[in-house]
Amino acid sequence: MPPKIGKIRDVARETGLSTATVSRVMNGNPKVNPEMRATVLAAAKKLNYVPNPAARALSTNRSKTVAAIIPTIDHSVYAKYITAVEKTLSARGYTLVLAISNADAQMECDAAEKLIAMGAEAFILTGAKHSAALIDLLDRCAKPLVFTSVFDDQSAIPTIGYDNQALAKAAIAHLQEHGHRDIAVVYGSLAENDRTVTRLKGARMALGSADNTLFFEVDLSVEGGRRAAMEILNTDKRPSAILCFSDVLALGVMFLLQSQGIRIPLDISVMGFDNLDWSRQSYPSLTTIDLPASQMGAEAALQIMRRLEEDHPMSSLDLPAKIMRRGSVGPVRHRP
């Protein structure tokens, strides 16, 4: 039995009104007689009428669909931010279509092409580094575009996020305040992630010419963190603090240190980046940087919608992040 889905004409016939009026009602046009409106709504209910989105999109040339491309979903930071994007969009009748690029520029570009072909009206990309081909494509198609997870005044494309360089500096400063001079910095693949590059730059600036800093580039995973920590323990001059550019890495570092009986922060301090759900509950609780993921997602969605609806220009936004001072960073202990 076909579910008998009503069309606009059925509603028009049922109410004795024209399809134009029905359309007006369905679109909340203020200049329809309230009585007619009620009649139409009743008939719509009765006939199980829901406007066909394809027909509407074809007619208006608007799909109310926005695309977001993220490197991976396997990462609570992205998950949080995407959740916020979805919530904000759907509250206003928009749909989010998601693509996952695996941090690969080519895949990202292919995904964008598909998303355009699927009718996406605007794009939210993660980070500020993308293939010229992609930017060019979006530009030629006149698709509004925002970058998230970064804030960059200079960027021609609006950036909604945080200042990764400043945050990394602040993180180093936080460790230095605790007396740490021998610091190891652990991060995921630089090639895949421009935020990491920017953070590294910030850390280098804050460290000045101190060449007793160790840098470890590993897989962005708990396993990567473990590996880095293993290497760190094998160096001659063991650092007194480890700064990780992701809580995920910090978790791996902590696991390994614990497995070796090394006390945190007594023997080594550990600091993360992201403030994932569990980082407050870890043992010891992880000192980290809280990123405004939800706010970022909501803002990006909001700006895109305003851009789409009122042609409101988008603008970069520097959202506040802050150091969560917790138990994994302590004063340096002077060894005899």
Place this chain on the structure above:
Amino acid sequence: MPPKIGKIRDVARETGLSTATVSRVMNGNPKVNPEMRATVLAAAKKLNYVPNPAARALSTNRSKTVAAIIPTIDHSVYAKYITAVEKTLSARGYTLVLAISNADAQMECDAAEKLIAMGAEAFILTGAKHSAALIDLLDRCAKPLVFTSVFDDQSAIPTIGYDNQALAKAAIAHLQEHGHRDIAVVYGSLAENDRTVTRLKGARMALGSADNTLFFEVDLSVEGGRRAAMEILNTDKRPSAILCFSDVLALGVMFLLQSQGIRIPLDISVMGFDNLDWSRQSYPSLTTIDLPASQMGAEAALQIMRRLEEDHPMSSLDLPAKIMRRGSVGPVRHRP
């Protein structure tokens, strides 16, 4: 400057062919002369032509869009499975639209309504327990539907997942093999999650009438795990093993035990469920149950597409999960 996006007619005019032929080429219809095909493709490239998805959807009455509703994305299990769904769908030209229900039946139903209005052709829902209104709605609209994360022979709706009850039994059996008789079971909200209910039932069956089992219902979070572990430590007769129905909970349990100087598995064994990325790397490495999340997502997507395209009937699928024997479960230690 408007980016001058070509229509099918422009391509037809440019090539001197009809729109029908252009359409055929764009849809890979085999019966077009290869030369014509090449000509059309070239013109399409030149004129920047991409078929308008709304027009196509209107014409074919197919949106090539499938909807998935998940409780939350903040959880690697769902993330993994959704990633697989997205990958599988997009490989065949389908789009995934995602909604997040926060494990709330009402929100889930509202989301589904919106997704229908947006043109979703089929639905993937998590778990087997959903509001009658939702099932009814999807039924009336004749939207193909699959449940994932569960396998249930008896279900009228196809289920693609694993046998939660059997897995929980296996988990208890695994602990019993190590001599554990006093076991605590920790899980998230029963009201929000039917998989948890099923697992609990399995555990109860495996435990038989042993009434020395402790049950703890907490928030499904690391913090929840911590809380449960705190309570467990405060009971008179401390269990020798803790089974958590999620690795997330197990992580919280481990954090708390460690903070109290309790050795795992020497003093207490801990077992999880899910096999998240980090659980192998934890200290000690977490014994858990590996769920076939990716395979599940891919299968669900595949079945839906076959159903949509060839009207192939969908069928339930019991995917293999297995116990990952690692370091957090050890033999019971007999106390004097």
Place this chain on the structure above:
DNA sequence: TTGAAAGCGCTAACAT
């Protein structure tokens, strides 16, 4: 305030 009617861009008979 309401109605009539012309498309929006594409697909799919049907005809050739």
Place this chain on the structure above:
DNA sequence: ATGTTAGCGCTTTCAA
């Protein structure tokens, strides 16, 4: 193998 053409369901001038 290719062309003609009638819609798909809705929005939106333009008239009334």
